[in-house]
Amino acid sequence: MTRISFFLTLLFIITPATSLYAYIDPGLGSLIAQITTGTILVVVFGIKLFGYRIIGFLKKFFKKAKK
Amino acid sequence: MGGKIISSSFRDASGFIFTSNNILYRQINKNYKKSYDFLLNSGLFEKLTNEKLLINSEEVSIQPFNKNTNYKIIKPKFIPFISYPYEWCFSQLKDAALLTLKIQEISLKFNMTLKDSSAYNIQFLNGRPIFIDTLSFEKYNEGDPWIAYKQFCSHFLSPLLLMYYKDINLNKLLKLYIDGIPLELTSKLLPLKSRFSFSILSHIHLHAKSQKHYENKLSQVKKISRLKLSMFQLLAITNDLASIIKKLKWKPRGTQWANYYNETNYNKAAFKNKTEIITSLLNMANPETLWDLGANTGVFTRLNKNGKLNIAFDVDPAAVEINYKLAKQNNEENILPLVMDLTNPSSDIGWACNERASILKRGPADCIIALALIHHLSISNNVPFAKVAEFLKDLCQCLIIEFVPKEDSQVQKLLTLREDVFSEYSIDIFKAEFSVFFKIKKEMMIEDHNRTIFFMEKLKQ
Numbered sequence: 088m089t090r091i092s093f094f095l096t097l098l099f100i101i102t103p104a105t106s107l108y109a110y111i112d113p114g115l116g117s118l119i120a121q122i123t124t125g126t127i128l129v130v131v132f133g134i135k136l137f138g139y140r141i142i143g144f145l146k147k148f149f150k151k152a153k154k
Numbered sequence: 155m156g157g158k159i160i161s162s163s164f165r166d167a168s169g170f171i172f173t174s175n176n177i178l179y180r181q182i183n184k185n186y187k188k189s190y191d192f193l194l195n196s197g198l199f200e201k202l203t204n205e206k207l208l209i210n211s212e213e214v215s216i217q218p219f220n221k222n223t224n225y226k227i228i229k230p231k232f233i234p235f236i237s238y239p240y241e242w243c244f245s246q247l248k249d250a251a252l253l254t255l256k257i258q259e260i261s262l263k264f265n266m267t268l269k270d271s272s273a274y275n276i277q278f279l280n281g282r283p284i285f286i287d288t289l290s291f292e293k294y295n296e297g298d299p300w301i302a303y304k305q306f307c308s309h310f311l312s313p314l315l316l317m318y319y320k321d322i323n324l325n326k327l328l329k330l331y332i333d334g335i336p337l338e339l340t341s342k343l344l345p346l347k348s349r350f351s352f353s354i355l356s357h358i359h360l361h362a363k364s365q366k367h368y369e370n371k372l373s374q375v376k377k378i379s380r381l382k383l384s385m386f387q388l389l390a391i392t393n394d395l396a397s398i399i400k401k402l403k404w405k406p407r408g409t410q411w412a413n414y415y416n417e418t419n420y421n422k423a424a425f426k427n428k429t430e431i432i433t434s435l436l437n438m439a440n441p442e443t444l445w446d447l448g449a450n451t452g453v454f455t456r457l458n459k460n461g462k463l464n465i466a467f468d469v470d471p472a473a474v475e476i477n478y479k480l481a482k483q484n485n486e487e488n489i490l491p492l493v494m495d496l497t498n499p500s501s502d503i504g505w506a507c508n509e510r511a512s513i514l515k516r517g518p519a520d521c522i523i524a525l526a527l528i529h530h531l532s533i534s535n536n537v538p539f540a541k542v543a544e545f546l547k548d549l550c551q552c553l554i555i556e557f558v559p560k561e562d563s564q565v566q567k568l569l570t571l572r573e574d575v576f577s578e579y580s581i582d583i584f585k586a587e588f589s590v591f592f593k594i595k596k597e598m599m600i601e602d603h604n605r606t607i608f609f610m611e612k613l614k615q
Contacts, residue, residue, distance in 0.1 A: 110166065110269040110292075110301065116365030117304035123364075124356040125299075125387030128394055 157219055161508040162274070168289040172219045180211065180230055180288060183223045189266075189292045190226065198264035198291065207257055209233070209279070209286045231279075233286065234443070234463050238510055239273040239309070240328040241492045241500060243474040244317050244404045245482075247325060250276040250283045251310035255396045257285055258300070262385055262392075267294040271302035273309040273328070274510075280487035297382040300391065304365075307357055308334025311395065315354060318402045319344055322471045332504050337362035353398040406472035406479075418526075419563045424603040428556075431598050432523065433457050435554050435609045441520030445549065447496060448527035452477040455489060455523075465519070467494040496527075497535045514548055522550035525607075528584070529558040529565045533576055539587035547591035553610045557584050562604055581606065 134141065157174035164170065168186035172179055182190050193199045202208035211230040218224035239247055250273060258268050268290050275287040300306075309328075312335035316324035320343055327335050341362040348354045420428065432454050436444075442462045446455040449466035450473045458464050466489060468474050477491035494500065499513045524546070531537045546553055558565055560579055569576075585594060585608075592610035599606050 110168070111305060113299065113301045114304045114365055114368075115371065116363075116368035117307075117361060118299055119368060120356070120361040120364040121299050121303045121391060122383055122387075123360070124394075125383055125391050127352075127356070128390035129384075129387050132390060 159219065161506075162504065162510060164505070166270075166287075166289055170219075174216065174219075178230065178232060179214065179216065179219075180228050181219050181224055182226045182228065182289065183220075184225045185223075186289055187225045190289070192293050193266065193288070193291050196264045196266060198261060198266050199288075201260065201264070202257060202285070206282070207253060207260075207285055208288065209277075209284055211288060228288065230286065230288065233277045233279055235278075235465060235490060236511065236516060237278060237490065237492055238328075238500065239276075239313070240326050241494060242325065243471050243478050243491065243493055244314070244322060244325075244406075245475055245478055246278070246283070246491075247273070247310065247314055247317070248399060248402060251306075251314060251399050252396060253283045253285060254306065254310065255392050255399075258302075259389065259392050259396075261291060262294060262388060265294050266291045267298075267300060267388075268292075268302050271306040271309065273334075278490050281481050281485075281489060294385075296385065299383040300388055303391065304337075304361075305334060306395065307337060307361060308340075311357055311399070312337060312340040314399060314402055315348065315358065316340060316343055318404055319348060322404065329500075329503060332510070337365060351398070353394050357395065357398070404475070406475040419603075421602060424600055427601040428525075428603070428605075428607070429454070429457065431600065431607050432525070432554065435596070435607070436521070436523075438609070439521045439552050439554070441552070443519045443521075445517070445519040445522045447494075447522060447524045448530070449473075449477065449491070451480065452489060452491060454525055456486075458521075461488055464489045466491040467496070469493070469495045496531065497537065517549045519550050521552045521554065522546060523554040525554075525556040526558060526564070526605075528555065529562070529568060529579075532579055533565060533568045538578070539584050540590070543588045543591050547612055551612050553592060553608070553612070555588075555608050555610065557581050557606045557608065559604050559606075 157172050157179075160171040160173065160178075163172070167183065168189070169180055169182045172181060199208070203210040209230050211228040214227050214229045216227055218227055239250070242250070253276060254268070254271050258271070261267055269292045270287075270290050272287075275285055275290055276283045277286050278284070308331075313325040313328055316327070316335065324343075327339075331339075337358055341359045344354070344358065349359055418425075436458045440460065441458065444455065444458045444461045444464045446452065446464065446466045449455050449468050450470070452464075452466040455464045455466040455477075466474070466477055468477075468491070471493050474491045474493045477489075480486075481489045481491065494513065500510075501512045502508055502510070502515070504510045528539075528542065531542050532539060546555075559581060560566075560569075560574075560576070588594070588608070588610060592612055594608055594610050596609040597606060598609075
């Protein structure tokens with residue numbers, strides 16, 4: 088279940104967003120930087136958390152592909 | 155109605171701080187109604203105030219300052235002394251940063267987020283940082299990025315990294331850049347090795363580059379605004395910021411005054427007698443608020459045990475750092491160490507030169523102690539006694555001051571490479587100049603030493 092949630096989170100990165108009515112100017116460049124950093128951190132965290140599962144999944148996948 | 159809006163309280167349309175009959179209130183405007191009600195109903199306000207992370211406040215029924223915009227009036231708990239991030243030592247700024255991130259993390263769990271993360275949202279109360287802006291919270295909408303991310307990086311991360319990697323005094327840049335140190339400047343000043351840390355690379359260097367790159371590219375706004383940020387990503391950013399800040403550990407040494415008490419010319423007997431004199435004078439004056447000028451690590455500040463608030467000012471950030479860590483370790487609630495150069499104390503800055511108050515406007519204290527200080531002001535910095543007295547008279551009701559004679563070994567050190575042009579530096583002239591503004595009530599020579607402690611009361615003018 089958690090593996091599915093992780094991949095869904097990655098898929099939800101680029102979707103229509105609500106408008107921002109900001110009290111302070113977040114800055115376009117800061118917005119980009121935040122999204123980029125947040126994405127990388129999630130991927131890195133995901134790899135750390137699910138690393139062994141990903142490796143196991145990939146091993147099974149390639150075994151099946153060989154057969 | 156009668157009353158006055160606080161000069162620094164104008165940037166947030168959600169409300170403002172005002173005083174009425176010398177009591178501080180916060181008006182919450184109608185446009186903040188939804189967010190305020192959500193803050194209360196979600197349980198976030200209770201959670202944060204119970205854990206002493208957010209200043210507590212109560213709703214009151216008084217006449218609003220502005221009826222047309224008013225929704226509610228709240229009375230926040232009183233902060234006895236306002237200090238600013240450019241006056242904080244390293245660990246104070248670090249603790250303030252971590253508090254902001256902790257509040258952001260907790261807020262997200264209650265479906266709220268901080269709409270600003272200014273360092274001026276933090277004050278020190280009972281020796282600990284506390285968030286004071288009740289109007290900083292807004293409802294979190296899934297997908298929205300953290301609006302205050304840029305502000306957090308420039309108000310907190312930038313100065314902390316500069317203090318850690320380059321020079322401990324670089325938080326003073328916050329006096330110059332009132333809305334935080336620009337990331338581009340921070341990126342230029344940080345050493346090359348900072349680029350090998352993913353966190354610093356992303357939050358500062360690439361962040362700065364991204365800001366510069368998208369400066370004039372508003373045409374891309376429609377496309378970019380379709381990008382979403384999940385709560386998971388937001389929490390990842392918050393955790394990463396907290397992680398890098400927690401790893402910054404500055405050791406206070408290597409500055410001029412960090413090792414002061416191992417290098418004074420006091421023997422044990424003289425030091426003991428000085429301590430007894432100061433204790434007896436403080437017991438006599440019994441000040442609620444005490445300012446210790448040139449406090450170093452607060453040895454004498456702490457003699458005012460019954461004081462409600464003892465502020466220990468020193469020019470040396472290492473001494474203030476040691477003092478603050480000691481206060482934290484011992485859970486001392488009535489001491490607030492701050493960095494202050496008395497020859498260039500905090501002045502009015504900000505919008506209309508009236509947004510952040512000078513030190514003169516944040517007093518007076520009941521009592522000031524100025525020990526082993528006068529020779530540094532008058533000889534090292536050429537400030538005549540008359541000027542020192544005139545300055546101090548606006549800051550206190552009574553004064554405990556130590557006169558250090560010219561024959562003292564510490565004064566002789568200051569004159570080693572200088573011509574002695576200080577013909578007016580004598581105890582008689584000192585007494586004469588101070589008597590213009592103060593009445594000398596006691597004069598006590600320290601045993602086994604050549605210094606004299608004076609107790610003076612400000613003359614009523």
